[in-house]
Amino acid sequence: MDPKTKTNTGGKPVKKAKQSPPALKFIKTVFKILFIMILALMFAGAGIAGGMLYGYISTATPITAEDLAFTQNLTTKIYDRDGNEIDKLTGYDNQDRILVFDKDGEIPQYLKDAIVAIEDERFYNHNGVDWKRTIGATINYFVPFGGSFGGSTITQQVVKNITGDDERTPRRKVQEAWRALQLEKRYEKWQILEAYMNLVYLGNSCYGVQSASYKYFGKPVKELSLAQCASLAGIIQTPGKYDPFTEEGRKNNKKRQELVLGKMLELGKISQEEYDLAIKDDLEFIEKSTVKATSNKVNSYFVDQVIRDVLKDLVASGLDEEYAKLKLYSGGLTIKTTVDMDIQNAMDQVFKDPENFPGGEKQGYTPQAAMAIIDPKTGEILAMYGGSGEKTADLTLNRVTQMRRAAGSSFKPIAVYGPALDQHLITAATVIDDVPVYMNPQKPEQRYPVNFAETINGVYARHYRGLISIRTAVQRSVNVVAARVWKDILGGDLSFEYLKKSGISMEGEGKYVSIAMGGLSNGVSPLQMTAAYVPFVNEGIYMEPITYTQVLDNDGSVLLDKKKTESVKQKQTIVYDEATAFVMTDLLRSVTASGGTASYVKLTDVNGKSIPCAGKTGTSEDDVDRWYVGYTPDFVAAVWYGYDKNITVELPSGSRNPAANIWMKVLQNVYDSEKLESRDFEVPEGVVKKQVCAYSGKIPTELCSKDPRGNAVRTEYFIKGTEPRGNDKCDVHVSAKIDIHSKDLFGRPLLATEYTPLNEVEERVFILRREPYKPKNPGDPYPLDWKYELPVEYSDRYTSPPKVENKKPAQSSPSGESSSDGTSPNNDGSQNGKKGENGLSDFINRLGETLQDIIKPDNDRNTD
Template sequence: MRFIIFLFWLLVAVASAPLLVISGVALYLSPTLPDVDTLRDVKLQTPLRIYSADHKLIAEFGEMRRLPISFEQIPQEFIDAILAAEDDNFLNHHGVDPMSLLRATSELLSTGQIQTGGSTITMQVAKNYFLSSDRVFSRKLNEILLALQIERNLSKQEIFELYVNKIYLGNRAYGIEAAAHVYYGKPIAELPLAQLAMIAGLPKAPSAYNPVANPERARIRRDWILQRMLLLGSIDQAAYDEAVASPIIARNHGANPEMEAPYVAEMARLEMLERFGTAAYIDGYHVYTSVDSRLQTLANQSLRAGLMTYDQRHGYRGPEARHPDATPEQLIDLLKPHRSMGGLRPAIVSDVGADTVSILLRNGDSGTVAWEAMRWARPYLSANSMGPNPSKPADVLQRGDLIRVQPAEQDGQYKLAQIPQAQSALVVLSPETGAIQALTGGFSFVQSNYNRVTQARRQPGSSFKPFLYSAALDHGYTPASLVNDAPLVFNDGNQRDDWRPRNSSGDFLGPIRLREAFYRSRNLVSIRLMQDIGVDQSLTYMERFGFSREELPRNLSASLGTPELTPLQIATGYAVFANGGHAVRPWLIERIESAEHQVIDFARPAVIPRAVDSEQQRIDAYIGLTPGEVPPEARVAEQVIDPRTTYQLTSMLKDVINRGTGSRARSLQRSDLGGKTGTTNEQKDGWFAGFNGDHVATVWVGFDQPSTLGRREYGGTTALPIWMEFMAGALEGQPEHDLEQPEGLVVTRVDPLTGRSARPGTPGAYLEIFKEEDVPPPASELDSGGYSSDGGITPLELF
């Protein structure tokens, strides 16, 4: 009996020893374990995402691509696939599956190496959120203890949601939603069974089973998961047969932006980095910009088309490289380092025929370039000259030439192109709020991330004159004032040569009305205006348009547009004319949301009076007012220019289009457009800035390293066509939007020769707009000798 009792207690001791050891280890490790309750508030590292105003994804920034989703958003077929692949007993165990651990232990004892960890999904959550990936027994014990705690504190749905949002699935994709977008370009809810099973196979080894890098191994893993799902009863035979027969179509979709606006994205990124530091890249901010996706697409297309048209006017500079001796197998390899830029695809000539050229593209496709699509390619000699017209394809291209092409109307057909050496910038503002509606800082962000809208400081030439003429209209001039367009000579004693400014046409017209001098862009008139008003007074006035005094040269040359300004600054100044005299400031970020889509901050721009009500509604929506709470009031933009002055000047800017240097824009057949061309010395810069009541758009064209665009290239030939194409698309189907005429203006019939009131029957008499205090006396007073210059009634006339 004593022996039996001894055996009994011995067995009890033997059986209890592991429990005591485990309990001891648990008691020893428990104080060092993290609090699993923190999983309820875990903040996953999520990239910064930039969107358009209409919620189109522009870009994302961050090392990890992650799109967290809730358990309710996960397709049931994917849940079944993950359980079949990783933990089919997940719904039944309490965080640890003893049978899985025994299998792992058996494999270790039989092979001497760790084959599988025996981890459940809950244990993987514990490891992914709290522990390292080191394969040591202490980590495994911590993993088990944490898994048991997690199961006591969280539901199975919460655990599963944590798991699928954290796991790494290759190609910078963290979480299943990001993986669905990276490999298939769709949300996971839209994927068929075969693709769900493919993603479910990635957690085991993202690199080994990557469907892009290792499609065959990925297929084997997918089919094994599908077979497991069939055995577990998750799918039927028909679904299994259909899924295993599905081809491997995964490819890297990158960030998968829904629109192209890289310069906008970079501006938003820099602003977020300045505000939030490096946390901007990992805290999952959603940034909504003021950019409209339709207008942005128009801006991209217009700028590129205009630059390529200008570029092709000056001839073909030849292929980017020549490989005449390359074998057919080598041709594709030669294309791999070259990326598409501005919609122009790299291609290599594989054969030159009598009337077509055969090409190979980077993706392995072939195509042809017809003779009609390359006959423009006269050899480029200089900005002012080209070689003879080619007569056949062989005069332009040879086998092995690495070229650029763009798709033609028919599939497989392409047009010969080349990346322009000149650059351009286009920015579009709302005149009512200052919101940036579209922005393109160059031909291609891939080619150059230099944002010419905000960074390129160039002389605006005559596009700067409206600011001086506005000063003149507020200093006693009227649109009918006569100013002498005659030669001037300056010598301040410090210059070796006299300054003899001239008009671009080289001639002089004598006494000319201010309106005509403006739309004809007469330089000598501008100089006389600034000379009469005073340089300092003129520059002080121009500060109202948002220019810094330090940016404006303190001499008469400023009247001709010599300040170095950005296209964004010029557009901001023109917005004052377009909105009736209010100083709006450009802004880009409309609102910032947290990873959970809670509004953190939003723009509060000063807006013109007619936009106050809509701005107040926007503010109220973001504040989330409770009854009795007083909302912040929408701010009204400061009135910096007399609205009568802006109305007069706008009518003069319309004449630039109707009868002046911008007359090409008459083809748009709209009466609400005004604008001004600008060209600098030696045609180094071409500008057009213009507007209606909805959009202010400024275009610049030039070389990054200033050089002539060509002797016949002006703002009206380089920048205006880009502006026209954009405005044609932007305003298509839109009603005309003009400034309302403010009080205090009078329309009077004027003699074009004198700028004074016209007598009955005066040839060419026309209607002119005057401020009440500047109206010339009626013809009856002129006839009776009552004409007087006292009281500011008579326009100042400079001779």
């Protein structure tokens, strides 16, 4: 080519090469780069996706044979503490779920076909995952373009119901699909469909087609017509929308039923004639469930509670609640309970006797009661009864565990005295002044709290005793003392802390002084009260109450163990020092001793020997709730008595606390049936005995034994180190000379003056308050011990020296009389002779001696 002419050797001109515009070149380059990047991203994405899939699958737990054990209709058996079978669970769950089994011919073919047609028409052809629907659902998840692409098959829905995992995430869908594939490899289609029909939710608390059939049609599923089967199957998609119990729901249900029938016709599951007849069938739904158990046997309150406890613990161990129910009722479990049937029968006998439920029907309510007995060394519940009379249904209200009521004074030992003793803030001998107080901040003008009314010295009133010991306050259930200890000595924080350690949560309760008397907003259950007293007889240790010890799976492996399984392990908490627990027990023994509020509570052993009893009565405001919580060295038990509604318990005059009466009868039956011998509460190390004065709590003096009410010297138990020592002697008892013929307006003696003749003077013992009682309001009553206080007024009978006639000496007396002692009074009141020289000085000295004799505490003698 000639560069000059731009021609080739043939002489023809050469065409100039066509050049692409620069913009086009750039676009092509970008597309090439993007194409390469997309390919790279696709390969990378595939790798990431593959890794994610592997991760999802590797962490998925497959459905096991045990997970579907309920399809075998395995019976769960319940045993007592001695290994005797006491009950069986055969699939009936309080009428919320009733299992049906295809192999037993309980499921009509119409229902199976209806469910498959509307929920998963390719169910019998896929291997657990319908890939066509799954791909459509997946694309729609990432690139929504309308339409419904439910990807879950019946098998996948079984997986979801068993695992309880319903998150809308790729991870869950991948794991669900993999589990479904594994499930299909291990089970036949009929087994999977059967499981689905027992798991599926159909509204109105119905789980499974059998309970729904009873709920909506009032008959077992095997009696359903084609039209009814289609209606039932139609509910599954959206139970609320197709609810037969609402007018709108019935209309929707009919439309849905026709859709199901049409799908069945399309798939060849029914003929045209069957379709036509079913479409015309008038669906008749009942208004409410009429599910009936197949057996007349009713579970006991104890078995009901075992069911609740095991179900709760299965869920706590990681199972979905619905699956846990199926596992419990049809998983072939072995449940080892704590019940002692001899003790349970002894309790049943009392609770089924109407004579033990005085008061009668009020406002349509009958008197009720609830009781639990616990072995204090293990926390195992030995027996319980949750209502009066015969139990007539399963899983009814169990007042032992499901009722919360105000505890009244039975709360004092665990909210006030036990904690205060343990903190060494009080002793059993500590003296508190039981006088009118005003402790209600909302109503400062109102006297609060007041003591319960009782008859003392023939007078029925709300008395105040004055200076009394903690022992007397516990024995007589004195509200004022409990309130003063709680508010002024212990404090709400410590009280709540001890209650929490005793198994009673005070969440939602205000720190008001009413807590000291058991005035609770939320209340406590009889089981909580029983368990809270366990530390008093168990060396200060709280044991969480339990109804079972072990649950075994159908293959014999341990599923739950209350001693070992971490998620359900029995809790144990040190509440009190061992010495505290004993001292509190000895205080509570005073309640059942002479003078106590439950002095009539007595038990005897097989040999007729008295059994030591300790306990506390309790009555809530307006006598709505009556309690007795008590124990022996062998058992702890609490009884509540009242009405389900807040109605005053009215009893015949002179009647005993009905709760204490039931407690005593049950425990006596127990000791009779168990043939147990009496044994005493053991005194632990760290407890000492000491003589004290009952009205000062200190070391007694000679005067303490001369208290006008009787000998005030008592022998008391103390936590070592808290007993009075050294010169800590009684300063309450004092002696004074009184005029035996003078009294004030209230009949109290008046002090003798220095001029009171000796034959009209008597030295007596009185009490002297450290803080004199001063009524806040004019109407406030004085404490009962007010009449024993040291008088402050002198008799006015002899206020000056006796007048003596001025006589001359005997030798010069006109009358010949002389002074009997050879002296004669002077005009200034002095007398002649040896006393007359210093008459005024002698008078002053004698006056000082007399004043010293008026108040003469004797602190020189230790009678301990």
